[in-house]
Amino acid sequence: MDYEIFDLGNVTLQSGTTxxxxxxxxxxxxxxxxxKDNVIVYPTAFGDTHVQNEWLIGNGVALDPQKxxxxxxxxxxxxxxxxxxxxxxxxxxxxxxxxxxYDNVKFQHRLVTEKFGIQKIALVxxxxxxxxxxxxxxxxYPDMVERIAPFMGIAxxxxxxxxVLDSMKAALLAAVGFDSSKLDQLTSTDMRAVGRxxxxxxxxxxxxxxxxxxxxxxxxxxxxxAGVWEDSFMQMDPHNVLAMLWTGQHADISANSTxxxxxxxxxxxxxxxxxVMPGSTDLFCSAxxxxxxxxxxxxxxxxxxxxxxxxxxxxxxxxxxNQFIDDNLKHLLALSK
Numbered sequence: 580m581d582y583e584i585f586d587l588g589n590v591t592l593q594s595g596t597t598x599x600x601x602x603x604x605x606x607x608x609x610x611x612x613x614x615k616d617n618v619i620v621y622p623t624a625f626g627d628t629h630v631q632n633e634w635l636i637g638n639g640v641a642l643d644p645q646k647x648x649x650x651x652x653x654x655x656x657x658x659x660x661x662x663x664x665x666x667x668x669x670x671x672x673x674x675x676x677x678x679x680x681y682d683n684v685k686f687q688h689r690l691v692t693e694k695f696g697i698q699k700i701a702l703v704x705x706x707x708x709x710x711x712x713x714x715x716x717x718x719x720y721p722d723m724v725e726r727i728a729p730f731m732g733i734a735x736x737x738x739x740x741x742x743v744l745d746s747m748k749a750a751l752l753a754a755v756g757f758d759s760s761k762l763d764q765l766t767s768t769d770m771r772a773v774g775r776x777x778x779x780x781x782x783x784x785x786x787x788x789x790x791x792x793x794x795x796x797x798x799x800x801x802x803x804x805a806g807v808w809e810d811s812f813m814q815m816d817p818h819n820v821l822a823m824l825w826t827g828q829h830a831d832i833s834a835n836s837t838x839x840x841x842x843x844x845x846x847x848x849x850x851x852x853x854x855v856m857p858g859s860t861d862l863f864c865s866a867x868x869x870x871x872x873x874x875x876x877x878x879x880x881x882x883x884x885x886x887x888x889x890x891x892x893x894x895x896x897x898x899x900x901n902q903f904i905d906d907n908l909k910h911l912l913a914l915s916k
């Protein structure tokens with residue numbers, strides 16, 4: 580096991596449900612300095628674990644473990660933090676309670692403060708749903724978070740984002756005839772169709788038109804669909820996926836008692852220096868949505884990643900995109916708060 584566990588105990592979720600013996604899986608990189616002011620929090624995205632975040636961490640890059648203490652908390656529902664697959668009855672599988680991004684960040688805050696005694700965070704950074712958590716950190720703890728850098732991540736699922744996530748959910752529910760009483764019959768094989776749906780949203784039309792997958796050593800569109808999208812989604816548990824889809828669809832940095840649904844107010848309340856990096860061809864976390872959000876944040880700059888890799892410009896695959904993100908993170912970290 581290459582990660583640690585932070586026991587949360589019995590937690591009351593935003594829904595009012597108590598999740599017993601909850602826990603966060605996390606991994607740290609680097610060492611916490613004496614002043615405890617070299618902290619970077621880097622939450623995971625939908626379907627990912629800490630391993631998928633490691634492309635952005637290393638000596639000489641922005642997230643350098645020789646300089647910073649980097650904490651990567653795993654999203655609830657991802658299979659290694661509290662999830663449908665590792666929670667005992669009566670909250671296992673289809674009975675896992677609804678968990679929000681607000682819940683995730685609240686528990687991450689407990690990890691940071693209770694486990695490590697940290698009071699200031701230099702940066703919260705994340706891709707996709709990890710970026711959403713970065714926004715939530717900035718809105719929930721504006722005096723604690725000095726910088727945020729969401730890339731290909733938005734502060735709530737805008738209507739089109741919601742629809743895309745719903746299409747993924749529908750592809751899975753179709754396997755049991757949309758009968759909620761049969762959810763426990765779902766298997767990882769049923770995830771094949773979800774992968775096919777997501778394939779149309781993950782990268783851009785230009786990516787497919789220019790057959791960029793050939794540069795990855797894949798010789799046909801059919802092989803790309805089966806070998807990348809079907810295979811990666813069939814490795815996920817359907818109940819974990821349903822839990823994470825619910826979290827994503829109902830995320831909103833203002834959906835809490837602090838902001839009472841006032842989205843604009845929540846954005847305006849983020850004090851952190853912010854570098855918002857949308858993908859120029861991202862089909863479901865659009866650059867236009869990020870532009871709206873960044874304009875309302877008092878200390879934000881918008882730095883679109885000009886790439887035909889769509890949402891996956893933030894996935895750590897394309898070297899030019901990786902360099903652009905890293906350069907902007909270095910610049911952001913060099914700014915004094």
